[in-house]
Amino acid sequence: MAIHCAKTAGALSLERLKQPILVEYKTSASDLVTAVDKEVEKHVIQAIIKEFPDHGILGEESMFEGNPADYETLWIIDPIDGTTNFVHQQINFSVSIAVYHKGEGLVGVVYDPSRDELFYAVKGQGAYLNDRRLGLTKQVKLEEALLCTSVFWNKRAEQIGIDQIVKRLAGKVRGMRLLGSAALEISYVAAGRLDGYVSMSLNAWDFGAARIIVEEAGGVATKMNGEPLPFDQKSSVMACNPAFYEELRQFLNLEGK
Known part of the structure; x- marks a missing residue:
């Protein structure tokens, strides 16, 4: 069901790209929402409620009428993760859908409609990219790692000095990248395209599905200080390859305190 919702939502977003896109600002000129975000979220919500009327939904555009906290089973959805990319580039955006029961992640789906790439995982059953099973078995050293981060313009990161730590980290690792879609970036860690991902202040719908995927692929996903993710x-x-997780955690936290 989650895969079906993600694929139909992705198809809808691609169809709407053929038409002029109405863009609105949320909090600033860099925080965008489009009519397509809202339409896609509504489409997914309707499909879920029709099949599972007793489930709750937590979505970025807050179009679910109930209180998500009142439900044991909660769908966490981002209709278009990477809206700025959707508007400007028409690539590097994704549909993210996760299912949690009593706080435990059961299903994670991240679909990139522009490339027709489906990342998905079911708890205890592994992670996949389309039909290929994903597994982080390669022993990667931190200095060999290709990392991804979005901390450089985060105000909280500046306040506590994490941005400077990550700049030093960039000089230690093989390289740094930024795609602009957290769900895709974390999924890329699961696929081995990136070795690690670091970010401040992500919303639940940004990482809810992808963290399940990276964990089922054998990776580690926590808060930056090592605490469990909510x-x-x-x-x-x-989120990263487990081979250098502890070294990365210590680098980020011990140098910055």
Whole structure:
């Protein structure tokens, strides 16, 4: 069901790209929402409620009428993760859908409609990219790692000095990248295209599905300080190959305190 919702939502977003896109600002000129975001979220919500009327939904555009906290089973959805990319580039955006039961992640789906790439995982059953099973078995050293981060323009990161730590980290690792879609970036860690991802202040719908995928692929996903990730709250996120997880965690936290 989650895969079906993600694929139909992705198809809808691609169809709407053929038409002029109405763009609105949320909090600033860099925080965008489009009519397509709202339409896609509504489409997904309707499909879920029709099949599972007793489930709750936590979505970026807050179009679910109930209180997500009242439900044991919660769908966490981002209709278009990477709206700025959707508007400007028409690539590097994704549909993110996760299912949690009593706070435990059961299903994670991240679909990139522009490339027709489906990342998905079911708890205890592994992670996949289309039909290929994903597994982080390569022993990667931190200095060999290709990392991804979005901390450089985060105000909280500046306040506590994490941005400067990550700049030093950039000089230690093989390279740094930024795609502009957290769900895709974390999924890329699961696929081995990136070795690690670090970010401050992500919303639950940004990482809810992808963290399940990276964990089922054998990776590690926690807060930047090593604490467990919440499932329904904003949080920092560190997801990476387990071979250098502890070294990365210590680099980020011991140098910055």
